[in-house]
Amino acid sequence: MQRTSVWQYLKLALGSALLAATAACSPITLLNTLTPEDTFALSEGIAYGDDPRQTLDVYTPRPAVTDAPVVVFFYGGSWNSGSRSDYKFVGEALASRGIVAVVADYRLYPQVRYPAFLQDGARAVAWTHANIRQFSGDPRKLYLMGHSSGAYNAAMLALDPTLLAAVGLSPKDLRGWIGLAGPYDFLPIENPEVKPVFFFPDSPPESQPINHISAQAPPALLMAASKDKLVDPLRNSAGLARKLREAGVPVQDLYFSRTRHTTLVATLSRPLRWLGPVLDQVTAFVRDTPVNEHAR
Incomplete structure (x- = not known):
């Protein structure tokens, strides 16, 4: 057997072992256990509001950086589950590429319904914009990023200007945003867990990112699993990308065959990066997106 074939076999075997192990314990717990801690300095549980859920963690790259780009990350969980502590592997991945990562609870x-969790997201972004220089980040290089329902949060904050306006900011203060397997066009709602979040059957049309497209929207990077069974990539990622292009907004949309809905974000972890170049694409997007001259 050739050496390359051996390596390919070992990668598949490792991936299979990891995926099998996740059946016996929490997948996120396993990924975080395998995450190194020498690439970042962690500042935990910083309040951006009065509620216990209005807290965030900051991952500052190590060795020290100056004026680094900043990514605020929102996790998924159908707006009814999730914790910032579950996403150490995301913070580490971004910090390892010289990016200051902010992982926010909401x-x-x-406890709340739409749009309260988006208002929380806006407050987390405002806190980051005002304070991130203390953590070596440059607020003029500010990006939003999310997975699944967290990608929806990032999309709404980037596309609906009223949300950031409420905290004294604008989508122009963002250099770009990144969506992983996001639901951007999902009415009428079919998921029973999500229906009450958006007041089904009276879900407001303005709750949909695809209804907030304008030429002023920041550049976007949309990634999805081509065989996603939970969030249709054709309707959501491809559909949103098409509308953004029609409005003249710079957008890339990429689809990966080895990943599924959940493993798309898991590719940010070191053991599963072979499943798809998600981290490389995020890094390139953050590095290559032109400076927004209007950013403050």
């Missing part, structure tokens, strides 16, 4: 259903 209030969930049933």
Whole structure:
């Protein structure tokens, strides 16, 4: 057997072992256990509001950097589950590429419904914009990023200007945004867990990112699993990308065959990066997106 074939076999075997192990324990716990801690300095549980869920963690790259780009990350969980502590592997991945990562909690259903969790996201972005220089980040290089329902949060904050306006900011203050397997056009709602979050059957049309397209939207990088069974990539990522292009907004949309809905974000972890170049694409997008002259 050739050496390359051996390596390919070992990667597949490792991936299969990891995926099998996740059946016996939490996948996120396993990924975080395998995450190194020498690439970042972690500042935990910083409040951006008064509610216990209005807190965030900051991952500052190590060795020290100056004026680094900043990514605020929102996790998924159908707006009714999730914790910032579950996403150490995301913070480490971004910090290892010289990016200051902010992983934010936000209030969930049933405590709140739409649009309260988006208002939390806006407050987390405002806190980051005002304070990130203390953590070696440059607020003029500010990006939003999310997975699944977190990608929806990032999309709404980037596309609906009223959300950031409420905290004294604008989509022009963002250099770009990144969506992983995001639901951007999902009415009428079929998922029973999501229906009450958006007041089904009276879900407001303005809750949909695809209804907020304008030429002023920041550049976007949309990635999805080509065989995603939970969030249709053709309707959501491809559909949003098409509308953004029609409006003249710079957008890339990429689709990966080895990943599924959940493993798309898991490719940011070191053991599963072979499943798809998600981290490389994020790094290139953050590095190559032109400076927004209007950013503050």
